[in-house]
Amino acid sequence: MKKKSIKDIAQDLGLSKTTVSFVLNNKGDEKNISKKTQIKILDYVKKVDYHPNQIAKSLKQGQTNTIGYLVPDISNPFFAKIGRLLEDYFWEKGYHLLIGSTDENKDKETQVLNMFVNRQVDALIVASCFENLGMLKTLAAQRFPMVFFDRESPDFNGNYILVENKNAMRSAVDKVINKGAKRIGLLSITPNVYSLKLRIDGYKQALIENNIDVDEDLIRVVEIDDLKESSKTQLTFLMEQGVDAIAFTNNQITAHAIWLMNTAFREDLDRMNFVSFDNLDLFDYSLPIVTSVAQPIKEIAQYSVDILEEVMKSNKEESKRIELKPRLIER
Amino acid sequence: MKKKSIKDIAQDLGLSKTTVSFVLNNKGDEKNISKKTQIKILDYVKKVDYHPNQIAKSLKQGQTNTIGYLVPDISNPFFAKIGRLLEDYFWEKGYHLLIGSTDENKDKETQVLNMFVNRQVDALIVASCFENLGMLKTLAAQRFPMVFFDRESPDFNGNYILVENKNAMRSAVDKVINKGAKRIGLLSITPNVYSLKLRIDGYKQALIENNIDVDEDLIRVVEIDDLKESSKTQLTFLMEQGVDAIAFTNNQITAHAIWLMNTAFREDLDRMNFVSFDNLDLFDYSLPIVTSVAQPIKEIAQYSVDILEEVMKSNKEESKRIELKPRLIER
DNA sequence: ATGAAAGCGCTAACAT
DNA sequence: ATGTTAGCGCTTTCAT
Numbered sequence: 001m002k003k004k005s006i007k008d009i010a011q012d013l014g015l016s017k018t019t020v021s022f023v024l025n026n027k028g029d030e031k032n033i034s035k036k037t038q039i040k041i042l043d044y045v046k047k048v049d050y051h052p053n054q055i056a057k058s059l060k061q062g063q064t065n066t067i068g069y070l071v072p073d074i075s076n077p078f079f080a081k082i083g084r085l086l087e088d089y090f091w092e093k094g095y096h097l098l099i100g101s102t103d104e105n106k107d108k109e110t111q112v113l114n115m116f117v118n119r120q121v122d123a124l125i126v127a128s129c130f131e132n133l134g135m136l137k138t139l140a141a142q143r144f145p146m147v148f149f150d151r152e153s154p155d156f157n158g159n160y161i162l163v164e165n166k167n168a169m170r171s172a173v174d175k176v177i178n179k180g181a182k183r184i185g186l187l188s189i190t191p192n193v194y195s196l197k198l199r200i201d202g203y204k205q206a207l208i209e210n211n212i213d214v215d216e217d218l219i220r221v222v223e224i225d226d227l228k229e230s231s232k233t234q235l236t237f238l239m240e241q242g243v244d245a246i247a248f249t250n251n252q253i254t255a256h257a258i259w260l261m262n263t264a265f266r267e268d269l270d271r272m273n274f275v276s277f278d279n280l281d282l283f284d285y286s287l288p289i290v291t292s293v294a295q296p297i298k299e300i301a302q303y304s305v306d307i308l309e310e311v312m313k314s315n316k317e318e319s320k321r322i323e324l325k326p327r328l329i330e331r
Numbered sequence: 332m333k334k335k336s337i338k339d340i341a342q343d344l345g346l347s348k349t350t351v352s353f354v355l356n357n358k359g360d361e362k363n364i365s366k367k368t369q370i371k372i373l374d375y376v377k378k379v380d381y382h383p384n385q386i387a388k389s390l391k392q393g394q395t396n397t398i399g400y401l402v403p404d405i406s407n408p409f410f411a412k413i414g415r416l417l418e419d420y421f422w423e424k425g426y427h428l429l430i431g432s433t434d435e436n437k438d439k440e441t442q443v444l445n446m447f448v449n450r451q452v453d454a455l456i457v458a459s460c461f462e463n464l465g466m467l468k469t470l471a472a473q474r475f476p477m478v479f480f481d482r483e484s485p486d487f488n489g490n491y492i493l494v495e496n497k498n499a500m501r502s503a504v505d506k507v508i509n510k511g512a513k514r515i516g517l518l519s520i521t522p523n524v525y526s527l528k529l530r531i532d533g534y535k536q537a538l539i540e541n542n543i544d545v546d547e548d549l550i551r552v553v554e555i556d557d558l559k560e561s562s563k564t565q566l567t568f569l570m571e572q573g574v575d576a577i578a579f580t581n582n583q584i585t586a587h588a589i590w591l592m593n594t595a596f597r598e599d600l601d602r603m604n605f606v607s608f609d610n611l612d613l614f615d616y617s618l619p620i621v622t623s624v625a626q627p628i629k630e631i632a633q634y635s636v637d638i639l640e641e642v643m644k645s646n647k648e649e650s651k652r653i654e655l656k657p658r659l660i661e662r
Numbered sequence: 663a664t665g666a667a668a669g670c671g672c673t674a675a676c677a678t
Numbered sequence: 679a680t681g682t683t684a685g686c687g688c689t690t691t692c693a694t
Contacts, residue, residue, distance in 0.1 A: 015664080015665085016664065016665045016666075017665085017666095018664070018665060018666080018667095019663085019664055019665075022664095031663085031664090032663055032664085033663065033664075034663060034664090037663080037664085056670090058670095059670050059671070059672090060669080060670050061670085062670075
């Protein structure tokens with residue numbers, strides 16, 4: 001027995017598609033369908049376990065109740081957790097998430113964006129690398145509902161949910177200086193996104209405010225596509241320079257570097273201090289001890305949803321920029 | 332300028348929709364469309380940046396190129412990582428992932444399944460709690476392409492990608508016994524899914540094989556909806572019983588328990604041994620030291636895709652059951 | 663109180 | 679070599 005359509009239901013019941021459609025969409029009363037007919041339809045529909053075809057509905061209504069969630073990597077705990085929160089918030093409202101990971105690759109990002117648009121998603125939640133502004137600008141020009149989080153571009157005007165990158169990093173680094181660190185290195189993945197640059201700025205500011213010279217040589221950058229080798233090289237370099245603290249600019253590099261520290265520099269762990277932008281659960285029970293900047297994941301998700309709802313309702317001109325305060329976790 | 336449809340393209344070019352459609356679907360030659368016309372269409376389409384509406388296409392073809400990924404929680408690293416791998420494999424083939432987290436709630440699971448089906452996903456990859464077999468059996472009866480992973484139900488016949496739960500747990504526990512553990516507790520979330528039961532069986536078997544009496548009192552169960560309090564109570568109980576090792580049945584309970592151990596039983600860490608089913612990155616640098624069973628995530632994803640492809644092509648009767656070997660990580 | 667018919671954007675069998 | 683037309687399953691305006 002193949003799946004029933006609304007037409008089948010109508011035929012089976014000797015009614016028209018119109019009537020059935022009205023009733024199924026709770027417009028029975030409004031459209032003056034008799035109670036008797038309504039009940040007949042509702043009963044039958046339940047009996048044969050009819051479910052409307054959302055694709056047909058979407059085509060007709062030009063609305064899919066789907067949100068595109070574009071991130072560098074859905075398996076990164078930061079993006080995974082936010083994804084889960086979004087899923088829950090949107091579930092309430094009947095929206096669902098289509099996911100697309102880009103690996104910070106600008107071409108892949110454009111492809112994913114295209115995929116989302118072709119599939120007529122109603123809105124986008126995006127952590128972009130902002131290297132290909134073309135497509136984004138086209139969408140923005142069409143007033144396509146979008147909110148951007150975690151990353152921003154000075155060249156792109158949109159709705160942003162961000163955290164105070166610079167200041168948070170500044171105070172975290174300040175903390176380890178107070179704990180006695182004198183020679184502080186920094187390890188970052190290639191700071192292609194603006195947020196990372198800000199975090200590095202925060203690091204520098206903390207040094208300056210504490211009268212420590214900024215030694216550009218201690219600011220090391222790791223190639224993302226060669227994380228393994230590259231981070232080993234850079235970390236080793238820093239250790240050879242005799243640093244007594246290292247700041248990391250995101251969870252990815254931290255996780256990797258900490259693993260390396262445990263593997264190759266175990267004996268140095270005690271005397272060193274670490275700062276991580278992004279908190280990881282494991283910091284609560286890992287060696288070494290890491291002072292971290294915890295992003296307010298719930299608020300990020302909540303604000304994304306709120307802003308998106310606003311945008312989707314009234315499609316007004318101006319865009320919002322929200323900067324949330326991360327939580328500093330001293331350890 | 333609103334979005335162009337195939338109709339617009341045809342009109343602009345003084346051609347029919349058919350011709351345009353053929354060319355766009357690379358059937359130009361096959362359908363004897365002149366090279367000249369083909370080029371004209373392709374150029375124009377590029378110029379106006381036309382992209383076909385996938386929803387319309389889906390409706391027409393009864394195929395959405397979408398896969399539903401149903402899991403207890405997409406932010407659980409195990410499911411997030413597998414999700415990412417699936418995303419990549421399917422990306423190649425033009426399929427995309429719609430996600431649905433269920434929190435092991437059987438009603439939510441049914442709702443998510445319905446949502447997927449209404450949206451006409453082409454197939455499902457499912458980590459089910461198997462508490463509501465109704466919907467699953469209906470789908471199976473319709474030969475709906477599905478593969479199940481991580482969990483199984485003796486009452487449900489389907490394509491399974493699993494790991495050797497019992498044996499893996501057995502050898503992991505055996506390892507800590509060899510390291511000297513004598514009184515070994517077990518902590519699990521409520522073993523509502525069969526895989527968890529098997530892991531517990533493995534634990535028991537290891538004890539028996541080593542001539543240690545199985546003390547049912549040392550097998551403690553934590554309520555999933557009260558993870559925090561419940562795990563604290565149970566863990567404290569085990570410690571009071573003087574255990575010198577604890578086995579955990581999945582990553583969720585392990586992560587929580589380890590955090591608790593660090594918080595409340597720090598001084599006991601040195602003398603204790605731990606076993607975790609599911610590996611976590613943090614084990615590489617965390618205290619305490621944990622011997623773990625690492626699931627072969629890549630293979631799980633790869634097999635899921637392979638089996639699904641098979642099923643979607645030839646929709647034959649019989650179903651497969653694949654049992655992969657996890658990797659034991661001694662620490 | 664209910665139905666007929668058009669149309670969302672696409673594909674494809676069947677003309678010409 | 680290209681066009682006409684029906685139809686996927688639904689909503690909704692306009693009849694009756």
